[in-house]
Amino acid sequence: MITFWFAVLVVAWVLYFVLEGFDFGVGFLSPALGRDEHERGAIIRTVGPFWDGNEVWLVAAVGVTFAAFPAWYAALMSALYLPMVAILLLLAVRGVALEFRGKHDSPSWRRRCDLLLAASSCGIVLLWGAVLGVLVDGLALGSDGEVTGTGLSRSLGPLLSPAAGLGALAALLAAVLLGATFLALRTTGPVRRRARDVARHTSTAGAVTLLLIGIGTGNRLALAAAAIVFVAGLQARRSREGTAFTAVAVAVAGAVVTVFTAHGSVVLRSTLDPAWSLTRASAAAGPAALRLITIAGVLILPGVLVYQAWSYWVFRRRVASERVTS
Amino acid sequence: MDVLDLTRLQFAVVTIYHYLFVPVSICLSATAAGFHLAWLRTAREKYLHLTKFTGKLLIVTFAVGVVTGLVQEFQFGLGWSAFARFYGDVFGPTLAIEGMLAFFLEATFLALWYFGWDRLPRRLHAATIVVVAVGTLLSAYIILAANSFMQNPVAYELDPSTGRAVLTSFTELMTNEVVLAAFPHTMGGAAMAGGGLLMAIGIWRTAADAAFRTLARVGAWTMLIGGAVTAISGDHLGKVMTAVQPMKMAAAEALYETATAAPFSLFAIGELGHDRPFFSIEVPGLLSFLGTGSFSGTVQGIDDLQAAYVAQYGPGSYVPMIPVAFWTFRLMIGVGVLAMALAAYHLWSTWETSRRIPLLPTFLQPGRGTPGWLRRFVLLAPALPAAANTFGWIFTETARQPWLAFGISKVADGVSPGLTRAEVIASLAGFTLIYGLLAIAWYRLVVHLSRQPLTPVASEQEEPEPVPAY
Numbered sequence: 001m002i003t004f005w006f007a008v009l010v011v012a013w014v015l016y017f018v019l020e021g022f023d024f025g026v027g028f029l030s031p032a033l034g035r036d037e038h039e040r041g042a043i044i045r046t047v048g049p050f051w052d053g054n055e056v057w058l059v060a061a062v063g064v065t066f067a068a069f070p071a072w073y074a075a076l077m078s079a080l081y082l083p084m085v086a087i088l089l090l091l092a093v094r095g096v097a098l099e100f101r102g103k104h105d106s107p108s109w110r111r112r113c114d115l116l117l118a119a120s121s122c123g124i125v126l127l128w129g130a131v132l133g134v135l136v137d138g139l140a141l142g143s144d145g146e147v148t149g150t151g152l153s154r155s156l157g158p159l160l161s162p163a164a165g166l167g168a169l170a171a172l173l174a175a176v177l178l179g180a181t182f183l184a185l186r187t188t189g190p191v192r193r194r195a196r197d198v199a200r201h202t203s204t205a206g207a208v209t210l211l212l213i214g215i216g217t218g219n220r221l222a223l224a225a226a227a228i229v230f231v232a233g234l235q236a237r238r239s240r241e242g243t244a245f246t247a248v249a250v251a252v253a254g255a256v257v258t259v260f261t262a263h264g265s266v267v268l269r270s271t272l273d274p275a276w277s278l279t280r281a282s283a284a285a286g287p288a289a290l291r292l293i294t295i296a297g298v299l300i301l302p303g304v305l306v307y308q309a310w311s312y313w314v315f316r317r318r319v320a321s322e323r324v325t326s
Numbered sequence: 327m328d329v330l331d332l333t334r335l336q337f338a339v340v341t342i343y344h345y346l347f348v349p350v351s352i353c354l355s356a357t358a359a360g361f362h363l364a365w366l367r368t369a370r371e372k373y374l375h376l377t378k379f380t381g382k383l384l385i386v387t388f389a390v391g392v393v394t395g396l397v398q399e400f401q402f403g404l405g406w407s408a409f410a411r412f413y414g415d416v417f418g419p420t421l422a423i424e425g426m427l428a429f430f431l432e433a434t435f436l437a438l439w440y441f442g443w444d445r446l447p448r449r450l451h452a453a454t455i456v457v458v459a460v461g462t463l464l465s466a467y468i469i470l471a472a473n474s475f476m477q478n479p480v481a482y483e484l485d486p487s488t489g490r491a492v493l494t495s496f497t498e499l500m501t502n503e504v505v506l507a508a509f510p511h512t513m514g515g516a517a518m519a520g521g522g523l524l525m526a527i528g529i530w531r532t533a534a535d536a537a538f539r540t541l542a543r544v545g546a547w548t549m550l551i552g553g554a555v556t557a558i559s560g561d562h563l564g565k566v567m568t569a570v571q572p573m574k575m576a577a578a579e580a581l582y583e584t585a586t587a588a589p590f591s592l593f594a595i596g597e598l599g600h601d602r603p604f605f606s607i608e609v610p611g612l613l614s615f616l617g618t619g620s621f622s623g624t625v626q627g628i629d630d631l632q633a634a635y636v637a638q639y640g641p642g643s644y645v646p647m648i649p650v651a652f653w654t655f656r657l658m659i660g661v662g663v664l665a666m667a668l669a670a671y672h673l674w675s676t677w678e679t680s681r682r683i684p685l686l687p688t689f690l691q692p693g694r695g696t697p698g699w700l701r702r703f704v705l706l707a708p709a710l711p712a713a714a715n716t717f718g719w720i721f722t723e724t725a726r727q728p729w730l731a732f733g734i735s736k737v738a739d740g741v742s743p744g745l746t747r748a749e750v751i752a753s754l755a756g757f758t759l760i761y762g763l764l765a766i767a768w769y770r771l772v773v774h775l776s777r778q779p780l781t782p783v784a785s786e787q788e789e790p791e792p793v794p795a796y
Contacts, residue, residue: 048437048441049437049438049440049441050437052389052392052433052434052436052437053430053433053434053437055392055396055433056425056429056430056433056434058396059396059399059425059429059430060422060425060426060430062399062400063399063418063421063422063424063425063426064422066399066402066403066410066414066417066418066421066422067414067418067419067421067422068418068422070410070411070414070415070418071411071414073403073410073414073418074403074407074408074410074411074414074742075407076403077400077402077403077404077407077410078403078404078405078407078742078743078744078745079744081404081405081742081745081749081753082749082752082753084400084404085404085752085753085756085757086756088396088397088400089756089757089760091393091396092393092394092396092397092760092761092764093760093764095389095392095393096389096390096393096764096767096768098389099385099386099389100386100389100767100771103382103385103386103771103774103775104771104774142744144743145407145411146407146742146743146744147744148743148744149744149746150746150748151746151748151749152746152748152749152752154744154746154749155749285414285415285418285419286415286485286488286490286492288415288492288493288494289414289415289416289418289419289492289493292419292493292496293418293419293422293423296419296422296423296426296427297426300423300426300427301426304426304430304431304434307431307434307435308430308434310438311434311437311438314438314442314445314446315441315445
């Protein structure tokens with residue numbers, strides 16, 4: 001049961017990072033790919049109906065973490081207090097900028113929303129990447145599962161590690177790739193062309209980075225991801241945007257799985273004493289709680305998947321970026 | 327302030343703020359569904375315009391609710407990790423089920439509805455907003471059940487080996503007598519908040535479009551009916567509360583000594599200490615009636631309860647902040663009643679009738695139109711219910727102190743052990759700043775949306791142009 005819920009948890013986080021990853025990417029590519037306010041509007045409309053549904057996967061991922069592994073949830077949130085607060089605040093700014101942008105005609109309002117959207121998307125991607133990097137490295141967990149320290153550095157300190165920096169960089173590349181291939185898939189005209197160019201160029205850079213990480217850490221998944229990202233770039237060049245987007249999504253999913261399974265059954269490594277690390281078993285909720293969420297999940301989640309898929313089907317058409325004159 | 331107090335303050339700030347927007351969303355999704363169904367049935371343009379307008383208000387309010395609600399889900403681990411460890415088996419599944427069952431539904435179907443005008447068959451499209459409305463209610467119910475656990479812990483046992491609370495029955499958790507009473511009470515309050523907003527916009531914009539007149543009246547009716555539900559269920563909730571948390575009721579009246587036929591003071595000037603207040607207006611027997619259903623019932627006093635709790639739970643103070651409990655309880659009721667009066671007065675004065683009622687002064691005659699003062703102070707309509715909701719939550723949460731979950735663990739035991747003062751000050755500053763800016767943006771946008779003509783001019787900016795995919 002614990003292994004099953006660990007798998008569900010990883011799937012929820014993977015879905016979150018892949019889905020929200022592309023709308024983060026779209027968010028911070030919008031000022032670069034949209035030359036005027038109209039094009040930027042079209043770019044943002046490609047994620048309009050989806051971003052909220054994507055963000056719901058964060059609610060689900062955090063909810064599953066809390067429900068199935070309460071000690072993990074508690075340790076993660078309190079140890080990374082300030083980074084998490086910063087992510088939440090930026091998510092708040094971003095969500096509101098996305099939703100509020102189209103509701104006002106004034107150019108200055110839209111410009112401000114575009115700027116906030118791009119800046120917050122970029123900030124969130126960097127922070128999530130750093131947090132994932134920290135997860136691989138581990139935290140200075142004490143015997144009670146808490147990190148002690150003084151002042152702001154207690155929870156900000158881990159972000160200054162090389163692993164966090166690498167994570168942030170990888171996340172940025174991943175989001176650019178996801179965003180660019182998604183936009184290439186979902187738009188027409190000049191925006192589509194520019195998105196394709198961005199995807200082509202970043203895929204090479206991304207593949208090289210992944211290759212270096214793979215060689216450096218000896219992680220086979222990273223090498224595989226490098227190959228997939230490279231293929232994505234080739235597909236984008238041939239206007240096979242669907243395949244390109246799928247390839248990038250698979251690579252990102254692989255990277256997230258790697259992070260969560262980096263230490264086997266240890267879910268959160270203590271850098272102070274291996275005995276204080278949280279394992280799947282020690283962080284898990286009791287059997288009663290696991291049974292309850294299993295029943296609830298089996299009853300509810302298939303329906304969720306069906307109606308989310310339906311929503312993507314309803315809004316499957318491309319968004320035109322050309323000005324319509326009539 | 328130390329880490330504990332700062333963390334409590336932060337929880338209060340982000341939760342109160344979140345709950346300014348949530349009730350409005352709950353009410354607006356139901357109202358939008360109502361207008362949409364009315365349009366389907368009658369095919370009157372007016373209802374279509376009101377559906378689209380309410381939908382826009384809903385989208386912007388829902389967005390603020392979503393981003394501030396996400397913070398809530400993280401809060402239990404951020405500032406209250408000891409609580410998360412201790413109650414994880416009860417709270418975690420509850421939050422997870424809320425997310426899977428309700429929140430997914432709301433977010434996905436709201437997007438389907440808002441962007442689906444030309445893409446879905448008419449009836450199916452109308453059904454999507456009904457699903458959103460149902461989702462908001464489900465969401466509210468589950469969250470209130472989680473809160474009710476803290477007021478009146480049920481369906482749990484303490485695991486002797488880990489010392490953690492273990493859930494024994496989800497059904498029992500969901501049918502806690504407190505949530506059964508609190509749900510209608512809170513939903514009535516939500517109807518008042520959303521109705522107040524619609525009424526204000528309707529009154530403000532009546533001159534622009536006849537549909538706004540309808541909007542104002544629908545808003546006022548929602549407010550009035552919501553108020554009635556709040557009052558009736560509040561009476562019931564008071565009795566449940568007296569039974570399960572007698573200290574809360576005693577604190578609400580600053581009643582130190584156990585009394586039969588206890589009076590309820592409408593107003594008091596004085597210390598609210600052991601001595602009787604310097605001046606107060608009391609209704610004899612009313613507190614007994616509110617708490618027990620009988621004017622001669624016995625209501626336990628603070629001193630007796632404190633002595634009993636010391637005997638049961640060990641030394642310490644079990645008395646919440648009396649002046650806060652006393653005043654928020656009165657303000658909740660008083661402000662709520664005032665809001666209902668405002669709605670009733672609006673309905674009365676915009677009633678289309680030529681009837682004159684003898685002996686009534688002119689300003690109380692029906693059908694004389696919205697008076698100038700109401701136009702000027704129209705913001706009272708949403709502000710009063712929002713204030714009443716807030717006072718209600720401050721009362722119910724602070725009068726639970728010092729308990730986190732009543733009778734099991736105290737608030738001081740729930741805070742994250744490692745947290746530093748600097749971190750909480752930094753995050754509190756961040757929340758205050760960003761939330762403040764969000765509120766300004768929301769207000770400006772609502773004003774802007776209300777100023778737009780209801781009848782769409784030419785093509786809508788929002789609507790994406792359909793282009794064949796391949």
